[in-house]
Amino acid sequence: MPHHIDLYLKHDSPLHRLDTRAKSLALAGFVTAALVAPASPAWPLLGLCAMLASTAFLGRVPARVVAQRLLPLALVIGAPFLLSLLGGESTRAAGGSFAARSLLVAGAFLVLVAVTRAVDLLETISSYRILRGLGSLGEFILRGASLLLEEVIRTNRAWALRAPGARAAKRVAALTAASVSLVGRAAARSDRVGAAMVLRGFDGTLLAPPPRPLPLAEIGLGTAFALACLLIAGLGRWA
Amino acid sequence: MGVAPALLVERLSYTHSGGQRALDGVSFSIAPGERVALLGPNGAGKSTLLWCLVGVLRGEGKVIVDGIELVPGKEAAVRRKLGLAFSEPDDQLFMPTIKRDIAFGPRAAGDSPEQANRKMLLAAAQVGLDPRLLERAPHELSSGERRRAAVAAILTLEPTALALDEPTNSLDAPGRQALSQTLARLTCAQLIATHDLEFVRPLCARALVLADGKLVADESTAALMEDHDWLVERGLAVPPLGEP
């Protein structure tokens, strides 16, 4: 079991090297475009799909991986879409639009986290004062996740869930008991970590991450991508 | 005129909330730059003593670090002078990356990001941490690397004295050797709490021995190691195979 929970794919690609702020700008533009693009004609959504596919290619994110990671959404997105097919033309159109936009937005986030380390993403969020509390909390959660993953690996009950032939009820009971035990150990650990923070001078104030220089060229690239997506959506609306 | 001790402890006692006496009148001092081993079997009170020195546990008695007495209101000043490395480095590495963790202390003390970065790089070099590891998350480092990162995180505060709790826990032989070399290079006073006699033998000329919360010995490490029967009696060594 990996000691990290995110979906980062360790490669060396232009997208991996691109500044997180630039990637976030591009994502914001793409998501906005996906939500405002008209359902009819279809070409704006297809255009955005092409933009997403080329981004995934640039980031060396295999199509197979994107498909695998979108599979869990099949029920959540597919069910409303299938239901809409039973309705009239407008309901079918709405269902199709809903499914397409959902896939585009989900796909965009999947590509982002495949090419961006979670620590970098959260550090970027924490660097903005208004989001510092939430970003810092996210950082503590991420660190906690790696610690707990190591504990789960060591916990006998977690491995018991992999016992072949174990009945579902027994496995769920074991998982519930393991969760309660983990919560108790997490609380005890938090005591020590809290002491460690205070011993190093923590006074209750969340610190901003160290400032990073703003790479204007990269920000420009991200902005250009966002504008291109919005242009596609806008042209579709005005056409 | 004698030099003021880096750490002075006078009649330190601590009782757990359940009534169990964990420390009973412990007194000792450590000179600047001196390395002292704090020995004792599990449950002797070593960790409790260290937690009392930094004020996380409030004992009775006196603790004076580099001339600053540990009294209410002075905890932060004492903690800047006396750094404590936990037995479990994961409890001390709480930031997303090693770089930010090591720089946490100076940033919390009000240093600018540039100053903190300089101190961070210096401390990392002091403990022999590969600069390529600085951008990584703690879980991406080995046990030995995490241990050294935790020590570096304390060194950025430029303490007068360093206390380490069971520093060789979960370290393999190369890791122990690397840590030993790191500690040997440091010039601050050190108090190394451990039951690992082989680790402290080359590092510490002097050893304190705790048993049931009491200080039962304060002498040269070499002399202590010669009396094997005494070490066995104190739970610090085991009898040779075949003997009861």
Add this chain to the structure above:
Amino acid sequence: MPNTDPLARARELSLAGLLGALGLLLPVGFHALGWAGKVFLPMHLPIVVAGFLLAPSTAASLGFVVPLLSAVLTGMPPLAPPIAPLMAVELAAKATVISVVYRRLRLPLWVALLLGIVVDWIVLALAAVAAADFFAIAVPPTTYLWGVIALSVPGTIIQIVAAPAAVAGIERRLPSLVPARKSNPASPRSASEDDEP
């Protein structure tokens, strides 16, 4: 604004981080068994426990952040359709209510838990109605809501059984987390109670 005890604040942040981590990991574990998250509500249990142990503002932040962070890091719950944002509002409200009722009003644990569950359903209904028009969701919000409540009965039962046990166990080990009761003002009081604007 009163000063916050740094040690209490540090403990609270660290505990919030670890409980939030459980909120990320438990759903992964349940999904690995093939059970849908909506049946056993694995993300809810740590957030409910957080409501009992943390100050209202921290509990609310945790409830809000965990679904969104999970969505970004693991892809579930999905951001589109907006299940993750709905859960963020839902869990933030649930954790806040539990924390206020248990830690501020000092009412019994069962009262806080049941109120939290009810408020969860109400907020979910309101959020689903608000999101339906904006995101052009094809399923009527009431259908969605009843479906979610019906499916989540096992998860709600788990919360009712496991959360009090977890909270009691943690409070036994860490008495500093127990809020003082009106009937026993000498009980240890969490310094995090001061961390309120």
